[in-house]
Amino acid sequence: MRRSSPCRCDPFARRGQARNRNAGQGFRWHWVTSALVALAVASVAGLSRAAAAPPGPVAEDRPPNGLCLLCHSQPGLTARTGEGQERPITAVDPAAFDASAHGREGCVDCHADQAALPHPALASQTRAGAIRATACKECHAEANEGYLDSVHGTLVKLSDARAPACVDCHGDAHTIQPLRDWKEQERAGICAGCHPGAGTRFLEALSHEAPSPDLLPSAYFAERFLVILTALVLAFAVIHVELDLLRWLVARWTARSGEMSHGHSPEPPSAAGGGS
């Protein structure tokens, strides 16, 4: 989910007409008036308290989606950023949103920091930072962990510009459909956007869940086997080195205690040769 309108001044300026107008003079359309009326009504219902409260579960106090949609269902609206740029606001099709997998969610469930009006400006973020700050993980915590553990997560952690965000593969959160409704061909097509030629077999290559005997058994057993092998081999190595050194120290000590009459005793060789 990209918040596209970090807006510090007038969020209600219509694109085109707002350009030559002062920021404070944007309230000239009937729907804007409606919005203000609605805002006043909503504030009675506790919106101002919700806005002042820290983001989090807002269950009862959250503003109804309809309030947000007063503006955010209007394609073509722009908002002015802190730098004075006009940028289109995110416009949501209410019908498509209702029909999406997220149709029962409230706007501020994901956009917790946008509950206040006027909206606080978003800090400028690197892309990787924006991905990590994504709201998706609030509900999809396990998937997010699996994502960060995957190759895609490596791109995120190491600030690669190509790191895919949730929405890059899963689509706009406002129209997203449950995974079971996707055809394999459609999903493979999304992979092919970055991995040209990817077919349906490529789908298994990425999972947001940790490998288990049921899911990705080959990765699961390969990992188990290698962890055990690593532990055994490194334990052998450490023990071997320690005993080798200990034996050398003992021999050295023995030789020194008995060498008063013999003079210096050269070093003993390694037990297993020096080539290892």
Next chain:
Amino acid sequence: MDILRNPRPLRAAVASPVAAPRTVPLPREQVAETHVVRFDQHQRVQHVLMMSSFIVLALTGLPQKFGDLALSQWWVSTLGGLETVRWIHRSAGFVMLSDCLYHLCYLGYRMGVQRQLGPLRMVPGPKDLRDVLQTMLHFLGVAPEKPKFDRFSYLEKFDYWAVFWGIAMIGGSGLVLMFPVRATGFLPGQAIPAALAIHSDEAVLAVGWILVMHMFNAHLAPWIFPFNSSIFTGRVSARRYAAEHPLEWARIESTGPAPGPLPGQTPAAEPLAAATAQDAAPVLRPRSVDGQLGERPAPRLGEPAPTLEPPLVGGDG
């Protein structure tokens, strides 16, 4: 071989096999300065390629595995970003795989064309298991003597075969990760997460082994410190050879000091006096290269080994 009979507690066991019958004992100084050529030039180059590519691979691979660490993030951005790091990693991987091919061709040439069976000494045998056991018992003070190694000790054999295993596992999975779409053309999709698990876990095993075992045995051990140069110069002093590889040393000794021409080298007219050009110190002519021991013809494939020579592969406890 007086020099090997010095009263040294740990060497007493080593000295006995060296006291093989010698017709003309060498003066003490000469023995001390004699060296054995243990690695030929190909083997030295192979090791340098392996070592340098391994270091680069570790330095560019570990930050990708541990991307959460601030150190990794700093290092990757210092090198120019993940894409750069990945290409450095892939280039070094290419060098390592090429080195492996080089070694296989070298082995094929030695055994197939030159008909030398020397490389087969690397094959593990039952003696290696006994050697492990005896070494452990010796470490613990139970067995008075260390095992007597032939050309390759069990650790050296382990190291060698571990590289084969590691190249197969890490190189194979690395190619799958480098070409994931093409890999799914003939592999199931879940081969890719499996390859990622194999690649990174096996790499940690390899780096751990090198850091513990190789660093100790080739660098940090008090009797080696600061480092064992034989893999770079190819040469090991006779004294150390006799101590570390007594069985092979005995074989070298029993063949006498005047070996025949070695493959790839011009025959020396005066073997005893001939010093190689780069040798500043007076040394005897190198008397052994792997598999070429003395004047007797090298064992050939399909023929029984000469009776005087111990079996090539293990067996001679």
